[in-house]
Amino acid sequence: MDLLTHSIGLSHYLIVGVVLFVCGVVCMTIKRNAVGVLMGIELVLNGANVNFIAFGSPQLAGGGSLGLDGQFIAIFVMVLAAAEAAVALAIALCFYHNHATIDVDRGNELNG
Amino acid sequence: MQAIHWDSFFFLFFALMTCVFAIAVVVSSNIVRMATYLVASLCGVAGLFFLAGAQFLGAMQLMLYVGGTVVLLVFGVMLTAKGPFVSMRSGGGQWIVALLVGGSLLAVLLQTVAVVQPIAKSRPVAEASADQPTTTQLGAGLVGVRTDQVGQGSGNGGQTSVYAGYLLPFEIISLHLLVVLVGAAFLARAKRRVAPREQGLEL
Amino acid sequence: MAQALIEKLDGWGFHWLAQQGWIVYLLIGLVQVALILALVMTCVAVYTWMERKISGRIQDRMGPTRVGGRFGWLQPAADGLKLLCKEDIVPAAADGLLFRVAPYLDFCAAFIPFLALPFAPGWVVQPLDTAVFFIVAIGGLEVLGVILAGYASGSKWSLYGAMREAAQVVSFEIPLGMCVVVPVLMAGTMNLTDIAEQQRGWLWNWNLVNPFALVTFVIYMVCATASANRAPFDLPEAESELVAGFMTEYSGFRWAMFFMAEYCAMFLLALLGAILFCGGWNGPVPIATWLGLAADPHHWTFLGFLGNCLGCTNLIIKGVLGVIFMMWLRWTLPRLRIDQVMTTCLKYCVPLASIMLIGTMATVFVVRGGLASPPPHKTEETPVKQRTESPLSLRERVRVRADGTHAIDSRLPSPPAPLPDGKGSLVTPVAQEGVS
Numbered sequence: 001m002d003l004l005t006h007s008i009g010l011s012h013y014l015i016v017g018v019v020l021f022v023c024g025v026v027c028m029t030i031k032r033n034a035v036g037v038l039m040g041i042e043l044v045l046n047g048a049n050v051n052f053i054a055f056g057s058p059q060l061a062g063g064g065s066l067g068l069d070g071q072f073i074a075i076f077v078m079v080l081a082a083a084e085a086a087v088a089l090a091i092a093l094c095f096y097h098n099h100a101t102i103d104v105d106r107g108n109e110l111n112g
Numbered sequence: 113m114q115a116i117h118w119d120s121f122f123f124l125f126f127a128l129m130t131c132v133f134a135i136a137v138v139v140s141s142n143i144v145r146m147a148t149y150l151v152a153s154l155c156g157v158a159g160l161f162f163l164a165g166a167q168f169l170g171a172m173q174l175m176l177y178v179g180g181t182v183v184l185l186v187f188g189v190m191l192t193a194k195g196p197f198v199s200m201r202s203g204g205g206q207w208i209v210a211l212l213v214g215g216s217l218l219a220v221l222l223q224t225v226a227v228v229q230p231i232a233k234s235r236p237v238a239e240a241s242a243d244q245p246t247t248t249q250l251g252a253g254l255v256g257v258r259t260d261q262v263g264q265g266s267g268n269g270g271q272t273s274v275y276a277g278y279l280l281p282f283e284i285i286s287l288h289l290l291v292v293l294v295g296a297a298f299l300a301r302a303k304r305r306v307a308p309r310e311q312g313l314e315l
Numbered sequence: 316m317a318q319a320l321i322e323k324l325d326g327w328g329f330h331w332l333a334q335q336g337w338i339v340y341l342l343i344g345l346v347q348v349a350l351i352l353a354l355v356m357t358c359v360a361v362y363t364w365m366e367r368k369i370s371g372r373i374q375d376r377m378g379p380t381r382v383g384g385r386f387g388w389l390q391p392a393a394d395g396l397k398l399l400c401k402e403d404i405v406p407a408a409a410d411g412l413l414f415r416v417a418p419y420l421d422f423c424a425a426f427i428p429f430l431a432l433p434f435a436p437g438w439v440v441q442p443l444d445t446a447v448f449f450i451v452a453i454g455g456l457e458v459l460g461v462i463l464a465g466y467a468s469g470s471k472w473s474l475y476g477a478m479r480e481a482a483q484v485v486s487f488e489i490p491l492g493m494c495v496v497v498p499v500l501m502a503g504t505m506n507l508t509d510i511a512e513q514q515r516g517w518l519w520n521w522n523l524v525n526p527f528a529l530v531t532f533v534i535y536m537v538c539a540t541a542s543a544n545r546a547p548f549d550l551p552e553a554e555s556e557l558v559a560g561f562m563t564e565y566s567g568f569r570w571a572m573f574f575m576a577e578y579c580a581m582f583l584l585a586l587l588g589a590i591l592f593c594g595g596w597n598g599p600v601p602i603a604t605w606l607g608l609a610a611d612p613h614h615w616t617f618l619g620f621l622g623n624c625l626g627c628t629n630l631i632i633k634g635v636l637g638v639i640f641m642m643w644l645r646w647t648l649p650r651l652r653i654d655q656v657m658t659t660c661l662k663y664c665v666p667l668a669s670i671m672l673i674g675t676m677a678t679v680f681v682v683r684g685g686l687a688s689p690p691p692h693k694t695e696e697t698p699v700k701q702r703t704e705s706p707l708s709l710r711e712r713v714r715v716r717a718d719g720t721h722a723i724d725s726r727l728p729s730p731p732a733p734l735p736d737g738k739g740s741l742v743t744p745v746a747q748e749g750v751s
Contacts (some may be wrong), residue, residue: 023134026214090299178487
């Protein structure tokens with residue numbers, strides 16, 4: 001009940017960012033579907049955004065906050081993540097056209 | 113019993129929503145369910161943004177990620193699925209390696225978070241929430257007028273730091289988006305389908 | 316408001332309740348949401364009746380005339396009862412969880428924007444400074460509910476309908492967003508309350524008067540119709556072509572949820588258009604001002620409350636007129652093919668909206684002398700008491716303090732002009748500091 005009675009600080013937000021980041025990394029490593037890997041990438045970028053917003057919030061980070069810089073960086077990260085998701089999905093579609101499957105384990109033509 | 117901070121309650125709610133659904137994305141094997149869980153997780157992140165005082169960012173997160181990127185992902189799923197409800201499971205060995213990697217990364221990052229000194233809060237949450245930057249302040253910051261930093265006076269005589277705002281990166285990413293539009297449309301154009309290598313009969 | 320209520324409770328002796336402030340917040344939130352839900356659900360029920368009556372009259376027939384007297388006004392109740400009593404069918408090939416979740420997701424996405432929509436000055440569940448952006452963003456979530464519904468049904472008709480719907484809604488979000496930026500540009504703020512308050516007064520204060528904004532309003536209505544999947548853009552639920560599109564496998568209450576979501580979305584878009592372009596709760600004639608019912612935001616008066624009721628009614632009438640317009644379109648125009656829908660969006664709406672946006676920028680630049688300048692004061696005919704706190708120009712609002720920081724004052728009232736009989740201002744100016 002300690003969390004409910006005390007105000008939330010910076011480290012709480014950072015923990016959420018960490019969990020998102022790690023989930024994204026595990027998703028990227030474990031998923032065989034290329035679109036699943038893309039979802040992992042989105043989770044990673046969102047974890048980073050949570051970090052930036054937490055550091056940019058004056059009520060959480062107090063005197064050491066990034067101020068509006070955190071929000072600007074988060075804006076840029078969001079836009080670039082959307083752009084990168086579009087290109088990555090186009091690449092996944094190319095992969096599907098060439099291999100007739102979206103399973104990334106099948107992309108082993110360069111092996112050995 | 114001490115009074116419950118209602119904003120802590122909402123933070124817990126959104127944080128749990130985010131984390132639980134992010135773990136569900138990893139664990140689930142059905143790709144469309146993964147997309148749904150991702151939507152829920154990103155909505156939780158948007159809620160966290162609103163709570164941290166970034167209203168514009170929260171709305172932007174909802175519009176871009178949930179309304180855009182996830183729809184894109186679902187389109188990708190539809191276009192690349194051979195049959196309904198495809199599910200590809202990874203082997204046990206791969207799961208062990210992935211969990212090892214994830215676990216060690218989690219340990220390292222949590223330790224880093226614990227090291228971050230809690231900076232003394234200058235204002236309690238309730239009154240600081242009245243200072244949420246609106247789009248006016250964000251827009252002003254783009255052109256170089258900052259409301260939250262000391263020593264950025266552009267009206268003073270000799271300025272030590274030249275802060276021109278974030279307008280140039282903004283324009284650059286706009287062009288970047290245009291390039292991405294054209295490039296993705298070109299990459300994903302319809303081409304002649306190649307038969308799969310393993311099954312020679314299926315065309 | 317919640318803080319004031321907590322203090323009052325403390326004064327009356329409910330100390331434990333006052334300490335647990337969250338209960339008060341929860342109760343207030345629940346009451347507000349219940350009010351909005353009651354309003355929206357009533358309107359949706361009335362719209363189902365109106366749809367059948369209007370379609371009947373346009374098609375030269377009567378519409379419902381039996382249930383509830385000569386005009387069949389109890390028909391929505393009968394429809395609702397029938398839908399509730401229907402058998403709950405889930406197809407065997409359907410993904411159970413997603414099939415059940417999709418209608419509620421769609422309804423949530425259609426209903427949540429009402430929380431940021433003001434019905435009168437001060438009558439908004441959650442006053443957001445980025446209200447316009449929030450509403451447009453959440454409105455874009457409906458497509459997710461539709462895609463899930465189509466995919467989870469496990470039927471090819473549903474999937475076709477869902478994919479077409481997704482393509483259509485996502486494409487029309489672009490011109491819709493651009494149309495919505497035009498009044499934001501004219502008002503200088505994304506706060507819906509401020510945008511409507513700046514259109515206070517006579518008809519010529521409305522944003523529609525600007526010719527670029529007028530064309531933008533037309534484009535907005537077209538995009539809103541397409542966004543809500545109403546004819547002539549209703550290919551995703553085309554009854555004669557795709558059985559029922561993404562709703563094919565849904566029956567009973569789940570189907571009712573989808574239809575409630577559609578009517579909610581139509582109502583929301585009509586209300587948003589009314590606030591952005593048609594003055595919101597300010598009528599074409601300032602009746603509230605004549606009757607002395609204008610509300611003072613700083614202290615509650617019964618007359619102010621009546622004025623707000625009048626404004627709220629005005630806004631709802633405008634929303635209903637917008638919905639009637641969309642219904643009228645449905646039964647007048649034939650359905651567009653999907654490639655025609657895409658052509659309308661990408662070849663007509665997007666370039667037109669861009670040109671209108673540039674034109675509005677030019678208007679604001681020329682007429683007001685700068686993109687960050689305030690709208691002209693329309694205070695000659697209105698007494699000082701209802702003068703809105705219109706924003707000053709960005710240049711005037713940015714002050715350099717002694718330590719070199721900048722401060723943006725969020726809202727400074729204009730210097731009050733003296734009343735005709737020479738008395739001073741009745742409104743005490745409220746200066747709010749921006750982020751320091």
